[in-house]
Amino acid sequence: MKLILLGTTGYHPNERRHTPCMLIPECGLMLDAGTAMFRAAEYLETAELDIFLTHSHLDHVIGLTYLFSLTHQHPLDRITVHGQPEKLAAVDRHMFSEHLFPMKPPFESRPLSDEFLLAAGDDRPEGRLTHFPLKHQGGSIGYRLDWPGRSMAYVTDTTADPQADYVEKIRGVDLLIHECYFPDVNADWAEKTGHSCTTPVAQVAREAEVGRLILVHLNPLSVEDDPIDVDVAQAIFPKTQLGHDRMELEF
Ligand SMILES: [Zn+2]
Numbered sequence: 001m002k003l004i005l006l007g008t009t010g011y012h013p014n015e016r017r018h019t020p021c022m023l024i025p026e027c028g029l030m031l032d033a034g035t036a037m038f039r040a041a042e043y044l045e046t047a048e049l050d051i052f053l054t055h056s057h058l059d060h061v062i063g064l065t066y067l068f069s070l071t072h073q074h075p076l077d078r079i080t081v082h083g084q085p086e087k088l089a090a091v092d093r094h095m096f097s098e099h100l101f102p103m104k105p106p107f108e109s110r111p112l113s114d115e116f117l118l119a120a121g122d123d124r125p126e127g128r129l130t131h132f133p134l135k136h137q138g139g140s141i142g143y144r145l146d147w148p149g150r151s152m153a154y155v156t157d158t159t160a161d162p163q164a165d166y167v168e169k170i171r172g173v174d175l176l177i178h179e180c181y182f183p184d185v186n187a188d189w190a191e192k193t194g195h196s197c198t199t200p201v202a203q204v205a206r207e208a209e210v211g212r213l214i215l216v217h218l219n220p221l222s223v224e225d226d227p228i229d230v231d232v233a234q235a236i237f238p239k240t241q242l243g244h245d246r247m248e249l250e251f
């Protein structure tokens with residue numbers, strides 16, 4: 001199975017990264033709808049799209065306003081946006097108000113249930129998607145996706161902590177996509193803003209015994225190759241890599 005990181009920064013785009021949007025093309029499954037949404041049509045393989053939102057901060061939902069372009073480039077029979085009810089309501093009420101974006105693209109909103117079944121495909125069995133709460137201003141949620149013999153988790157917009165409750169939820173996944181907005185030198189900013197810095201993210205990966213760790217939601221003010229000192233993370237959890245836009249991950 002392949003996960004494509006369409007966008008790997010947070011807050012706002014920069015010259016090399018767009019805001020969060022991850023896609024599993026063969027399942028028509030998207031995680032978050034940031035500015036990188038405009039790239040999705042190039043990769044879509046299905047006629048239906050399920051979008052799962054971690055929360056409704058603008059860097060994760062603004063791409064819902066780009067769905068007219070997406071469906072023009074790649075016609076879709078159905079688009080469903082899944083999320084917590086209060087986040088879906090905020091998107092509807094505020095982002096699609098006539099004063100901000102007056103035309104609502106053709107998607108249905110559906111409040112998350114405890115478990116979402118991932119339909120079987122040509123060469124894959126049925127899977128399941130579950131979610132769990134994360135501490136963040138306004139609240140965020142993480143996702144775990146399991147198929148027999150393979151699994152992944154997506155954790156963003158939270159302050160990493162190897163003692164946090166979510167560590168149990170991601171235990172043993174093959175692939176962990178975790179935010180890492182700051183290097184350790186900005187640990188105080190990470191705490192203040194509800195984001196993560198390098199060392200605790202690597203400790204989470206080690207504690208949860210994941211297969212590999214990919215770092216995303218990097219600070220958009222840092223356009224250098226390595227904004228968060230990835231070697232610090234690798235010293236704690238060797239199978240760590242920085243994510244980059246359009247990165248394709250087999251798992
Ligand atoms: Zn964010």
Ligand SMILES: [Zn+2]
Nearest residue numbers: 055057136157
């Ligand atoms: Zn946020």
